[in-house]
Amino acid sequence: MTAVDDRPAAPAEAPRRRPNPVLALLRNSWRQLTSMRTALVLLFLLAVAAIPGSVLPQRGVNPEDVRDFYTAYPELAPMLDRVGAFEAFGSVWFSAIYLLLFTSLIGCITPRLRDHVRALRAAPPAVPKRLERLPQHEVLPAPAGGAAAVAETLRRRRWRVVVRGDEVSAEKGYLKETGNLIFHTSMVVVLVGVALGSWYGWHGNRLLVAGPDGVFCNTRQQYAEAKLGPRVGDDLPRFCMQLDEFDARFLPSGQPSYFNAKVTVDEYGGAPRPAEFSVNSPLRLDGANVYLLGHGYVPLIRYTDRFGNTQTSNLPFLTTGDIGLTSEGLAAFPDANVNPDTGERDPNLQVAFSGLYLPTAPQQPPFTRSEYPTEQNPLLDLIAYRGNLGLDAGIPGSVYQLDQRQVRNGRLTEIGQKQLRMGESWTLDDGTTVEFVGTGRYIVLSVRHDPGTMLLLVSSVGLVLGLMGSLFVRRRRIFVRVLPAGSADGSGYPDGGSPTGGSSLVEVAGLPRTEHPGFAAEFAQLVSAIRGDERGGEAGAGSGVEAGAGAREGAE
Amino acid sequence: MSALSDQVVSIATMVYLLAMISHAVEYALGNARAKVVAAPARELVGAAVGGGATGVTGSVGGAGSAAVTAAQTGAERTARRAELAGRIAVVMTALGAALHLVGLVTRGLAADRMPWGNMYEFVLTVSFIGAAAWLVVLVKMPSLRRLGLFLNLVMALLLATAELVLYTPIVPLVPALNSYWFIVHVSTIVFASGLFLLGVVPAMAYLMRAGYEQGKRSFPYTLAKRLPAAAGLERLTFVLHAFSFPVFTFAVIAGAIWAEAAWGRPWGWDPKETWAFISWVVYAGYLHARATPSVKRNVTAWLAILGFLTVLMNLFGVNIFFEGLHSYGGL
Ligand code: HEM
Numbered sequence: 001m002t003a004v005d006d007r008p009a010a011p012a013e014a015p016r017r018r019p020n021p022v023l024a025l026l027r028n029s030w031r032q033l034t035s036m037r038t039a040l041v042l043l044f045l046l047a048v049a050a051i052p053g054s055v056l057p058q059r060g061v062n063p064e065d066v067r068d069f070y071t072a073y074p075e076l077a078p079m080l081d082r083v084g085a086f087e088a089f090g091s092v093w094f095s096a097i098y099l100l101l102f103t104s105l106i107g108c109i110t111p112r113l114r115d116h117v118r119a120l121r122a123a124p125p126a127v128p129k130r131l132e133r134l135p136q137h138e139v140l141p142a143p144a145g146g147a148a149a150v151a152e153t154l155r156r157r158r159w160r161v162v163v164r165g166d167e168v169s170a171e172k173g174y175l176k177e178t179g180n181l182i183f184h185t186s187m188v189v190v191l192v193g194v195a196l197g198s199w200y201g202w203h204g205n206r207l208l209v210a211g212p213d214g215v216f217c218n219t220r221q222q223y224a225e226a227k228l229g230p231r232v233g234d235d236l237p238r239f240c241m242q243l244d245e246f247d248a249r250f251l252p253s254g255q256p257s258y259f260n261a262k263v264t265v266d267e268y269g270g271a272p273r274p275a276e277f278s279v280n281s282p283l284r285l286d287g288a289n290v291y292l293l294g295h296g297y298v299p300l301i302r303y304t305d306r307f308g309n310t311q312t313s314n315l316p317f318l319t320t321g322d323i324g325l326t327s328e329g330l331a332a333f334p335d336a337n338v339n340p341d342t343g344e345r346d347p348n349l350q351v352a353f354s355g356l357y358l359p360t361a362p363q364q365p366p367f368t369r370s371e372y373p374t375e376q377n378p379l380l381d382l383i384a385y386r387g388n389l390g391l392d393a394g395i396p397g398s399v400y401q402l403d404q405r406q407v408r409n410g411r412l413t414e415i416g417q418k419q420l421r422m423g424e425s426w427t428l429d430d431g432t433t434v435e436f437v438g439t440g441r442y443i444v445l446s447v448r449h450d451p452g453t454m455l456l457l458v459s460s461v462g463l464v465l466g467l468m469g470s471l472f473v474r475r476r477r478i479f480v481r482v483l484p485a486g487s488a489d490g491s492g493y494p495d496g497g498s499p500t501g502g503s504s505l506v507e508v509a510g511l512p513r514t515e516h517p518g519f520a521a522e523f524a525q526l527v528s529a530i531r532g533d534e535r536g537g538e539a540g541a542g543s544g545v546e547a548g549a550g551a552r553e554g555a556e
Numbered sequence: 557m558s559a560l561s562d563q564v565v566s567i568a569t570m571v572y573l574l575a576m577i578s579h580a581v582e583y584a585l586g587n588a589r590a591k592v593v594a595a596p597a598r599e600l601v602g603a604a605v606g607g608g609a610t611g612v613t614g615s616v617g618g619a620g621s622a623a624v625t626a627a628q629t630g631a632e633r634t635a636r637r638a639e640l641a642g643r644i645a646v647v648m649t650a651l652g653a654a655l656h657l658v659g660l661v662t663r664g665l666a667a668d669r670m671p672w673g674n675m676y677e678f679v680l681t682v683s684f685i686g687a688a689a690w691l692v693v694l695v696k697m698p699s700l701r702r703l704g705l706f707l708n709l710v711m712a713l714l715l716a717t718a719e720l721v722l723y724t725p726i727v728p729l730v731p732a733l734n735s736y737w738f739i740v741h742v743s744t745i746v747f748a749s750g751l752f753l754l755g756v757v758p759a760m761a762y763l764m765r766a767g768y769e770q771g772k773r774s775f776p777y778t779l780a781k782r783l784p785a786a787a788g789l790e791r792l793t794f795v796l797h798a799f800s801f802p803v804f805t806f807a808v809i810a811g812a813i814w815a816e817a818a819w820g821r822p823w824g825w826d827p828k829e830t831w832a833f834i835s836w837v838v839y840a841g842y843l844h845a846r847a848t849p850s851v852k853r854n855v856t857a858w859l860a861i862l863g864f865l866t867v868l869m870n871l872f873g874v875n876i877f878f879e880g881l882h883s884y885g886g887l
Contacts, residue, residue: 043840044837088825280735293819456822515791
């Protein structure tokens with residue numbers, strides 16, 4: 001195993017004074033923490049710790065699933081919640097593992113960085129005494145120029161070369177350690193990018209109803225659900241947006257094939273301008289990106305009360321997740337039946353309709369599931385309620401759902417159910433009417449700002465490039481010694497002789513510093529290049545194969 | 557075109573199965589020969605060592621030599637048969653891979669897009685990469701041929717699962733998948749997964765061979781009798797993983813870039829993403845462990861296998877068990 005042989009040994013300074021036990025303990029713990037073994041254990045722990053996050057529902061991914069889990073396992077869920085199982089990737093245990101790992105990482109790369117910078121500036125080491133001990137070794141007639149010529153040959157092949165008298169040392173493949181360090185450093189930068197994003201980033205989701213009534217301006221209050229990093233200031237970038245047109249196309253199977261949202265954007269300080277965006281091509285504004293996440297219908301429901309006043313509800317109906325866009329929603333009229341003359345309101349005459357909207361209703365009942373996402377046979381199934389909607393109680397309720405508590409305690413009563421086609425109306429028992437006027441569209445937006453993404457991108461490039469350098473480059477050394485004429489006989493090379501009549505020989509040796517199965521071949525090529533047949537002719541290749549076959553691969 | 561693709565894939569599955577059977581025959585014959593030779597070899601050590609059998613047998617005696625010659629010709633015949641079975645197996649594997657490719661191309665033509673829009677197509681492509689890479693390895697290292705038994709077993713299993721469990725009719729991509737980064741992401745994921753799949757073969761072979769070399773003679777280790785030396789298998793495992801890990805890293809990053817455009821965040825710990833992370837960490841652990849002198853090579857080989865299990869979990873398990881944004885699984 002040579003892969004780690006050039007790792008600096010732990011600096012074993014000779015203890016001049018008596019070692020302080022606390023310091024010794026600290027130093028030992030630090031050495032433990034920054035060892036490869038510890039890194040391995042932590043990596044393994046990290047992999048294991050990520051599993052619960054994929055098995056249990058996560059708030060960040062799907063909060064409804066967490067709620068369902070709570071109802072399914074009312075005993076277990078709170079216990080799991082206490083250990084952060086529903087936010088596994090932000091939990092104490094997960095963070096502890098990766099923070100330890102990154103501490104270990106930094107502790108590991110800092111000394112290596114220092115050593116590598118030193119190695120980059122240092123000349124390759126002196127030629128060892130006994131070259132024949134190296135894995136690759138060959139003796140050949142010296143080329144015309146001696147050591148200088150050999151050095152030149154190596155330099156041309158981009159080796160780093162130093163000539164010391166009759167000896168040449170050369171090294172290549174520094175990029176391996178460089179790549180490795182870039183890779184590990186990039187990992188730290190990834191973490192910094194993630195941290196930046198979570199401190200200074202924010203995002204919010206919002207429904208945007210088409211038309212001028214639906215205009216949305218980017219403030220904190222405008223978001224139904226928003227998540228702001230702890231370092232986000234009070235003002236979000238200012239812009240307003242109106243949905244002008246939404247185009248969705250589908251295959252006969254109901255699978256979507258095309259989305260496009262046309263909007264008018266009014267960025268602070270500029271003139272309103274048209275813009276378009278879609279799935280996969282978000283709208284990139286100054287300081288925020290707008291993503292298209294979903295879409296649905298807004299049934300327009302007009303209610304005419306006892307006094308002849310009409311009001312129209314245009315609240316989005318939320319899709320239920322099926323391919324046919326079956327949607328549910330609520331049309332609430334808390335201000336219905338207010339006597340226009342006296343201004344007196346009867347809180348028990350409020351009206352609401354909970355509804356199911358089927359863009360393409362089946363031909364036969366039951367009318368519970370839409371068959372296709374476009375409006376080919378639109379049908380609105382309404383249940384009417386009258387009584388106290390409970391909106392004045394100050395308990396915030398969802399605008400998309402009826403407050404069922406009011407039904408249960410009898411303050412709100414169901415007064416009938418009816419299916420309406422577009423344009424149809426329904427007269428209730430008290431003579432008031434409700435009409436299904438038509439539909440509008442809405443889209444679901446995610447508005448986001450993440451200042452860390454650029455850093456993530458840059459570090460990702462570093463990650464991949466560094467990894468390639470680290471895994472594909474091999475570090476290796478070549479040593480050459482020009483032997484003075486006639487010395488070969490004494491050094492015990494029977495074949496050395498004096499092939500060119502008393503001229504000198506060179507001894508060439510190679511040392512792969514990391515695992516390098518192809519080193520023998522490379523060495524053979526180098527030898528033939530030094531010998532002078534640049535093209536690596538037959539002779540060179542032949543001896544190369546021999547050398548390769550006989551040589552041990554890798555150093556001791 | 558779509559029906560043609562389905563048929564060709566079925567045939568390819570059968571061909572892989574036949575290749576596997578041929579490999580099994582090769583094994584069986586190889587072991588039979590080993591038994592026949594083993595008995596007389598104890599008395600006639602020379603026969604095995606010296607090339608000239610006649611000279612050696614002459615010195616031992618008539619009766620023995622006759623038995624040996626008979627055994628040897630019988631053994632040679634079996635050896636030749638084993639060799640033939642092995643060659644047939646390789647040809648079958650190549651034929652299977654060719655049909656496999658035809659199945660993929662026709663599927664892509666029928667759908668008018670790259671054939672990786674759902675899990676069926678995904679598994680089809682991953683396994684093809686594995687088979688093609690295997691053939692490349694085989695050209696470079698013919699001595700690994702016997703590993704084909706495992707490879708073809710895995711291929712037949714994957715294709716059969718794809719056809720029986722995952723099959724989905726052709727549909728175009730949903731808009732979310734219609735992106736360049738998606739193509740880059742999926743093609744590289746497929747490529748890396750195929751190589752990881754291939755990398756498991758020498759890893760398992762290494763474990764068996766290493767056990768065999770340590771003198772273990774119980775069931776799985778005996779299979780390794782004729783495998784190349786453990787050290788070479790181990791190095792091959794490393795080379796394959798060292799090559800596919802950067803590809804996989806790039807693929808995950810491409811996925812993050814695409815997810816940023818499609819969903820607004822590069823990383824959201826969706827189950828698919830989580831398992832990709834797990835695989836990445838496990839493979840990083842493998843490379844790390846291999847670079848750590850104090851970790852035994854057996855452990856690293858197991859890490860490679862564990863890594864592939866997590867890849868499989870992502871391919872199958874996540875689509876089947878969990879619900880996430882990567883809902884194109886088509887199940
Ligand atoms: C964030 C967690 C880490 C990950 C994902 C990771 C990943 C990797 C990978 C994939 C390699 C193989 C590439 C190569 O051979 O250069 C590698 C190599 C290496 N890592 Fe890490 N690493 C992590 C943390 C650490 C830590 C904490 C240390 C120090 C203890 C460390 C030290 C090394 C060393 C010395 C090598 C080079 C091995 C060789 O000579 O080939 N790494 N790492």
